[in-house]
Amino acid sequence: MSDSASSPLDTSSPSSSSSTLATTPNLTHGDLRRSSYFSTACNNPYPTKATGISLSCSCLVNASVTVVPNYEDDKQPPNYVYVFGGFNLYTDEVYNDLYRLNVSEMKWEDVIYLKGSRPSKRTSHSASLWNQDKIIIFGGTDEQDLNCNDVIILDLKTMTWERPQVDGRIPLGRARHSATIYNDKLYIVGGYYTNSEEERNSVSPDVNCLNLQTWTWEEPITLIPRHSHVSFTYQNRLYVYGGYNEEMDREKSLVILDLRTQQVSKIEITSDSGPEMNGQHFAQIYWNQLVVVVTQSLKVETQEGSIGVWALDLDSLQWHQFEDGDRFVQGNWHYFAMAENCPRFFLFGIDERESDEYFSNVLSVDLQEYGLSRIQPPTIGWDFTRLLNDSSTSDFTIKSNEDGPHIHVHRIILLARWPHFSNMINSGMTESFNSTLTIPEPYAVVQAFVSYLYTDIIEGQLPIYTVADLMVLGNMYLIPRLTSLCCAxxxxxxxxxxxxxxxxxxxVAGAHALKKRSMRYINTNFGPVSKTQGFRTLPKEILFDFLDSLPDKAKISVE
Known part of the structure; x- marks a missing residue:
């Protein structure tokens, strides 16, 4: 996902400016002066004044804001916040300057000494962080009011601008889009593009994907027309939240694109607990929560509706409000910045309505104040895995009926996980005295079976033939969860x-639904299936069972 930023010309929507993550040197433990700032500045629950140079354009609009988290200790505040581009609210001058906020000191600095050629001046672009040390800038509107489609990289380790050579289905120039990176792919969602036929800006319905390993643009996926929104990924799905449609109506729905199947879903979430569609909406993903921050609108004198902090649980799709926004009324907030899965967000703005120092006032909010924190997934299965095949602690061995090493296991784990093993031990069978059991299956299947007993999952890289044999074992040994996992x-x-x-x-396993689906698949593709080694070596009773299951009027048609 990307960081979010907003500016006065887009004051009531999630911003199209975005960025992901980067890494910079950590603070040293001995630097007591800088450490003191954590408690006095970044951890101050109320707005703080930022010092240092004034940005070349104090009233900077539609710049990108990128948070650089502290990767070595996520409980500490981020290291830096980068600001790039934007334009002057009063003169319309467009910039390509780069600024950096030293978060520990709350001090702005102009980043002048950079290698390579700077990107062209632009506004309403995206800035997405990749591999913790690179910012990828895409699109935006330049000085001639043309939409850009170039890709520029800032290497944060060497502070060098780079321009990769891209190919494939290069998209048209885009502005006010959103950007997010997932599995080394940059996803550009929606935004404005120039419609050559109508010679005006139109709202794009497309998702454009750039493979960051090959620098090839893939075929676009049609989603929905949306601009000034937020996009993020969670569990192999791309989510789009907020923003505006083609008619400039504010969107309340959550649109979901399954990245594996490309299936699109649109969910309308109606809840008295959710945020109202007023004011400025900012959003970012925090593990399984979509954090939404609502501040007062900059375009009206009086505020209607609620402001504060909400979170949408992406598993249950339930809203929860965590703050009523009392702190937010102490300033006019022009920009929001938060790194993906980082437990802290920043608001940048002014403390006086007449001021033009849009980055002078900083409010830092720790999500852990609200009880929002990452709960690590259960590790007991992986902890047990470390014991598997440990001969120094093992008191039992399992082997296959084919050549292969013995698998060193533990009676107490098998007694808890495997009913057949418990019955065998309690009945006094020979294996219980010899402390060795032979399972009449290939070694790979036996190994996968024992691994399941220790971890409660089946490995993602198991060959399909092994999974099929594992399903038979699960049925034979009365382990329904294993059978279901294999069926799925x-x-x-x-x-x-x-x-x-x-x-x-x-x-063999009595998996009737899977058997029926397999049969339909064979019937539909009988020609190529009948020529496979698997079909031609089916046991006689299985082949006859298949033939007996065919309808009496079944016939083969040739296309």
């Missing part, structure tokens, strides 16, 4: 080459 994996991965194997194992 097989349902997602049926192909010409493996469908015969899946049909065979589903028949």
């Amino acid at each position: 994996r097989l349902q997602e991965n049926i192909s010409i080459e493996n469908v015969a194997k899946i049909y065979q194992c589903a028949s």
Whole structure:
């Protein structure tokens, strides 16, 4: 996801300016002077004055704001905040200056000494952080009021501007879009583009994706027309929140693009607990929460509706309000900045309505004040994995009926996880005295089975044939969760080459729904399936079962 920023010309919507993350040197433990600023400045619950140079254009509009978190200790405030581009509210002059806020000292500095050629002057662009040490700038509107489509990188380690050579389906110039990076891909969502046929700016419905490993633009995906919004990713899905549609109506819906299937969903969330559609809305992802900050509008003298901090739980789609915004009325806030999954956001603005120093007043808010913190996922399965095959603590071994090493295991874990093992031990079978058990399956299947007993999951990289045999074991040993996990994996991965194997194992394991789906797949693709090794080596009883299941009037048609 990206950082969010907003400016006076877009005062009632999430900003199109965005950025992800970067890394810079950490503070030294011995620097007591700088450490004292953490308690007096960044951790001050009320607005703080920033010092240092004044930005060349104090009334800077539609610049990008990028937060650089402290990666070595996420409980500490971020290291830097970068500001790039924008234009003068009064003269319309466009800039390509770069500024940096030293967060620990709350001091602005002009970043002059940079290698490479600066990007052209621009506004309403995106600035997305990649691999913790690079800012990727895309698009924006230049001095001639033309929309840009170039890609420029700022390497934060060397402070060098770079221009990668891109190819593929290069998108038209874009402004007031959103940008987010996921799995080394830059997603550009919506925004304004110049419609050559109508010679005017139109709102794009597309998602354009740049592969950051190959620098190739992929085919665009049609989503919805949206500008001045926020986009982020969560669990292999791209989310779009807020902003405006083509008719300049404010959007309340949450639009979701499944990045695996490209299926689009649109959800209308109606709740008395959610934020009202008034004032300025800023947003950023914090693990499984969409944090929404609402401040007073800069375009009206009186504020209607509520201001404060809300969070939308992306798992339950429930809103929660955490603050009524009393602190926010102590200033007029022009910019918001927050790094993805960082527990702190910043508001930049002024403390007097007449002032033009848009970055002089800083409010730093720690989300952990509201009880919002990252809860680490359970690790007990991985903790047990460290014990697997540890001969120094093992008191039992399991082996396959084919050549392969013995697997060193622990009775107490198997007694808790495997009913068959418990029955075997309690009945006094020979294996309980020999402390060795042979499972009549290939070694890879036995290894995957024991791994499941220790971790409660099946590995993502297991071959489909191994998963199919593992499903049979789960059914034979009365472990329904294992059987269900294998069924789900097989349902997602049926192909010409493996469908015969899946049909065979589903028949043996009593997985009736999977068996029926496999049969329909074979019937639909009978020609290529019948030529596979898997189909031609089906056991006689399985093949006859398949043939007996065919309708009496079934026939083969040739296209």
